Amino acid sequence: MKRPRTSPSLSVPGYPPPPSPPVTPVPSQKLYRTGKPKWFTLKLDRSELSLPLTFPTGQTFRWKQTGEIQFTGAIGPHLVSLRHLSEDGAVSYCLHRTADSAAAERALLDFLNAEISLAELWSGFSEKDPRFAELARHLRGARVLRQDPLECLMQFLCSSNNNIARITKMVGFISSLGFHLGSVGGLEFHQFPSLDRLSSVSEEELREAGFGYRAKYITGTVHALQSKPGGGTEWLLSLRKLDLQDAIDELCTLPGVGPKVAACIALFSLDQHSAIPVDTHVWKIATSYLLPELAGARLTAKLCSRVAEAFVRKYGEYAGWAQTLLFIAELPAQKALLQSYSQSIQEDKHISAEKGRILKLAAMKNEAMTVRKNVSGP
């Protein structure tokens, strides 16, 4: 029944995109006898949510690109695709599988942090930082998601000292333990496995699956969660009510969770909007623009929190959201993009607007290619 594929598991079919009619892009795969999928418009436009700047930029490794500007993933038991209607238009969604579409829409809006106005936040950041303002002009819609904490925790346990392709593969292995929700564009999607289901996997099995030393992080953390009073799922959710530092401290008691991973979990799933995941990229930003006196120093736990403080001092309560954009701007792909934008701006002054359009198109293509690279395996 499966459509033949040219490469094994992590390829992204749909490239190049078929020249099919614009609005209702029905994925050619079967859709769980729901017939033709229906698309609904979200109230978020591209300046509030850019899919390419939100899904393949390291917040989640579970969403896959299933079309030129379409991404698909599971939100709890719901299998959802999102796509842009046009370059600047609204985002629409499609429910491939759900038992309750009203609940699914609520879950989707919750997952997208839809109540938070990105435009408002960014206008505040831009007033405080002209550099942010400049980047924001070209990277509109980089939003912070509100993921399930267990799902987020397991993903970032896999991320330590690792690369995107392998993280994606490992997360895929864990995900495949969960209930199968369906396939879109030739890719399989699963509900994230419960803590109980996760506990059925041994460290040895994980090592065989290529997790390396992170295997014991997974089993250790799953066990630690299960022995929490009230159960680990509830315990994790309770961290949403704590102050940032308390939430971080609690997370760091779990094996394999250090400052960086804890900050990711806090920001991407625990409503800790001022959490700053300090990795090499952010360290570079910080030493270049925020704390030049630390240039050349090594990234230690102490300096890690020093960087976080500096970000919060500059951007305030939602510093994590500001950091997200600055981080994305540092990704090689986006840097290339920004460069071609700034070229086009300069040339527009002297030459014609035509060339700028061409460069912009090239940049968009670059964006799409990058997304593919991030999603697909080797």
Place this chain on the structure above:
DNA sequence: CGGTAACCTGGGAT
């Protein structure tokens, strides 16, 4: 307590 070496793995650079 602050600073440094192992730690799994695989792809790309040297």
Place this chain on the structure above:
DNA sequence: AATCCCAGGTTAC
């Protein structure tokens, strides 16, 4: 071709 290096870190000395 054999090694080294690095990738969104954490842990153990």
